[in-house]
Each structure stands twice: as structure tokens, then as C-alpha cells.
Amino acid sequence: MSASRALLSSPHGGASRTFTRAPTRLAAASIPFARCGALRARTAILSSPAATVPVTSSEPKRRISRSVSDSAPLAKPAVLVAEKLGEAGLDVLRQFADVECAYGMSPAELLAKVAQFDALIVRSGTKVTREVLEAGRGRLRVVGRAGVGIDNVDLQAATEAGCLVVNAPTANTVAAAEHGIALLACMARNVSQADAALKAGKWQRAKYVGVSLVGKTLAIMGFGKVGSEVARRAKGLGMHVIAHDPYAPADKARAIGAELVSFEEAIAKADFISLHMPLTPATSKVFNDESFGKMKTGVRIINVARGGVIDEDALVRALDSGKVAQAALDVFTVEPPAKDSKLVLHENVTVTPHLGASTVEAQVGVLATINVPMWM
Numbered sequence: 001m002s003a004s005r006a007l008l009s010s011p012h013g014g015a016s017r018t019f020t021r022a023p024t025r026l027a028a029a030s031i032p033f034a035r036c037g038a039l040r041a042r043t044a045i046l047s048s049p050a051a052t053v054p055v056t057s058s059e060p061k062r063r064i065s066r067s068v069s070d071s072a073p074l075a076k077p078a079v080l081v082a083e084k085l086g087e088a089g090l091d092v093l094r095q096f097a098d099v100e101c102a103y104g105m106s107p108a109e110l111l112a113k114v115a116q117f118d119a120l121i122v123r124s125g126t127k128v129t130r131e132v133l134e135a136g137r138g139r140l141r142v143v144g145r146a147g148v149g150i151d152n153v154d155l156q157a158a159t160e161a162g163c164l165v166v167n168a169p170t171a172n173t174v175a176a177a178e179h180g181i182a183l184l185a186c187m188a189r190n191v192s193q194a195d196a197a198l199k200a201g202k203w204q205r206a207k208y209v210g211v212s213l214v215g216k217t218l219a220i221m222g223f224g225k226v227g228s229e230v231a232r233r234a235k236g237l238g239m240h241v242i243a244h245d246p247y248a249p250a251d252k253a254r255a256i257g258a259e260l261v262s263f264e265e266a267i268a269k270a271d272f273i274s275l276h277m278p279l280t281p282a283t284s285k286v287f288n289d290e291s292f293g294k295m296k297t298g299v300r301i302i303n304v305a306r307g308g309v310i311d312e313d314a315l316v317r318a319l320d321s322g323k324v325a326q327a328a329l330d331v332f333t334v335e336p337p338a339k340d341s342k343l344v345l346h347e348n349v350t351v352t353p354h355l356g357a358s359t360v361e362a363q364v365g366v367l368a369t370i371n372v373p374m375w376m
């Protein structure tokens with residue numbers, strides 16, 4: 001498969017187009033979790049808003065009719081929250097569900113626990129494997145992915161187990177785009193390196209001369225939701241923005257002032273390359289020795305998408321040779337990466353621990369958007 005065909009659009013666009021029209025706008029702030037939980041006791045049919053379509057194909061099977069006379073209160077559903085989410089969102093969830101927050105569980109702990117819950121809410125750090133879904137069979141009805149990427153959930157196994165998977169395709173878009181811009185600027189001006197040096201008592205003004213962004217060419221690889229928001233912001237910084245995405249409409253790019261080009265042209269022309277495609281078998285390690293070889297010497301790379309789209313050993317080689325001058329990475333093939341990772345420890349690499357979606361606002365938004373009780 002050619003590199004061009006291999007690239008899909010952003011996880012913040014591609015995944016939702018592939019699997020779902022997803023619960024994008026559930027009026028989360030005004031009526032979060034409406035139509036759910038305790039309300040079931042007096043609700044005839046739990047139909048969902050038209051815009052809400054789960055990621056997995058199976059419809060909620062237990063959405064049964066109840067007459068008003070058959071209105072004995074139902075027990076609240078039990079929801080296991082496996083990763084840290086916004087407290088304000090959790091408070092709302094608690095009105096409709098018995099919520100247990102168990103952060104940092106090992107895979108074995110999750111396996112032992114999951115069968116006691118009607119729903120499981122995760123971010124990207126929890127692997128919802130076939131084993132987990134099998135362990136939950138009989139009770140677990142919903143997996144809420146409080147974010148975009150669903151590469152950590154075995155969708156096939158979920159479908160077979162009759163378990164819905166619901167994601168939040170837009171609530172963290174701006175957060176991820178802002179983090180991409182933050183990394184771009186920090187990398188160009190050596191902020192993390194200079195900060196560490198100064199804290200170690202070194203005043204090194206000559207060592208940390210940066211490069212300017214204005215007038216430079218930025219290639220956005222994957223022009224979905226996050227990619228296009230990064231493009232908008234980069235235009236504001238005076239950058240020349242080109243983009244590659246085989247599925248993005250040219251008029252969408254044009255409206256932002258970006259030019260859609262081929263994969264080869266994008267990587268060959270760019271001073272900075274920002275990655276925004278989902279991790280799929282087709283995009284795995286699409287940035288490798290061959291593609292680094294086609295880039296300008298001194299190119300700088302930002303990745304807030306998924307670590308697996310880069311061959312990390314090849315990136316270390318490209319950094320060592322100077323082909324890639326710097327990289328700013330929020331995501332890694334294995335998270336957390338090994339403590340002695342050559343990539344993480346490389347002096348020309350700026351790293352953050354998958355913080356793209358980690359803003360107060362986004363973490364309330366994703367929880368409200370997936371609206372887990374509504375699916376029970």
C-alpha cells in the first residue's frame with residue numbers, strides 16, 4: 001500500500017466516520033445524563049437522541065419498554081471508572097449511577113472487578129481486551145471511551161459480548177490541538193531543555209537559540225478534527241500550512257488557508273510535521289527510515305496522535321544523524337515508555353505523558369458526551 005493510501009484522517013475524524021456518528025452533541029452541559037438511570041423507572045422507552053450512535057454496531061439490547069404502572073424504582077447501574085476524569089462530570093454521573101473510581105488498576109485487578117459492573121469507563125490507558133469483555137459477560141453492557149481513539153478497545157470482542165462501546169469524538173479536539181501547538185512552540189524554542197538546565201543552575205543563552213515559526217512550512221498529516229484545528233492556529237502564527245489526508249475535502253482545507261498535497265510532497269516540503277492520523281494497521285510505523293529519508297534535513301516533528309504511527313527506532317536514528325533536528329512527542333508505542341528509552345531521553349526530544357486531552361474542560365466534556373447511563 002502506498003504511503004498516501006495508508007494514511008487515514010485524524011483519529012478525531014476518521015474513527016468517528018468509520019464506526020459511528022457518535023455522541024457528539026448531547027447537550028451535555030445543559031442536560032447531562034438525562035433520560036437515564038433512575039429516570040428509567042418512569043420512562044416508557046429509553047430512546048436515544050438521533051445524533052447518538054454507539055461505536056459498536058449492536059444496539060442496546062436491554063432498552064426495554066416499561067409501563068408507568070410497572071414503576072418500581074430500578075437500582076442505579078454500577079459504573080467502574082478506570083482512569084481519572086473531571087470531578088464535575090463524575091458528580092453528575094453519581095446522580096444516575098453507583099460510581100466506583102479505581103484508577104491505576106493492573107490488568108489482573110480489572111479482570112477481577114469488571115464482572116461487578118454494568119458499565120466501564122476508560123481513557124487510552126486501559127486495555128479493554130477480549131479477556132476483560134469475556135469476564136464482564138452477563139453484566140457489562142457499556143464501555144464508555146471518554147475520548148476519541150478506540151484502539152485500546154477490542155471492538156470485535158465487544159460486539160460478540162453484546163457490549164456497546166461509546167466514544168467522545170469532539171469533546172477533546174481543542175485540547176489536543178492546543179497541546180500540539182504548545183509542543184510546537186516549546187520545541188522550537190527549547191523550552192523544556194532550557195528549563196531543566198536553568199533549574200540545574202545553568203544559564204545557557206547561547207546553547208538554546210531557537211528557530212522561528214513565522215514563514216515556516218508546517219505539514220499536517222491527517223486533516224481531521226484535531227489536524228484542522230492545529231492548522232487554524234498555525235495560520236495565526238504566520239506559518240505556511242500544507243496538509244495530507246486522502247479523505248479530507250479540498251474546500252475544507254482551502255477555507256482554513258491550508259493546501260492539500262500528497263504524502264510525499266508534504267514530508268518533502270515541511271520544516272515542521274505534525275501528526276494527526278489514527279493508528280490502524282495501515283498507518284502503523286508509516287514514519288520510518290524511508291519516510292524520514294525523504295524529509296528535509298533539520299525537519300522537526302510533533303506527535304499528539306498515536307506513538308505507533310512512528311517507527312521509534314528509526315526516529316532515534318534520524319535524530320542521531322541530524323536528519324530530524326527535534327521531535328516533540330506526547331504519545332508512544334508503549335505507554336508509559338521504558339525508563340531508559342533512548343527516544344524519551346534524547347536531548348533533542350521534548351516529551352509529555354499523553355496529555356493532549358488533559359484539560360479540565362475536556363475531561364468534563366468527554367464524560368458528559370459519552371453519557372454512559374443513557375445506554376444502560
Ligand SMILES: O=C(O)[C@H](O)COP(=O)(O)O
Pocket residue numbers: 011123124125146147148149150172305354355356357358
Ligand atoms: O484518543 C484520545 O482521545 C486522546 O488520545 C486522549 O486520550 P486520553 O483520553 O487517554 O487522554
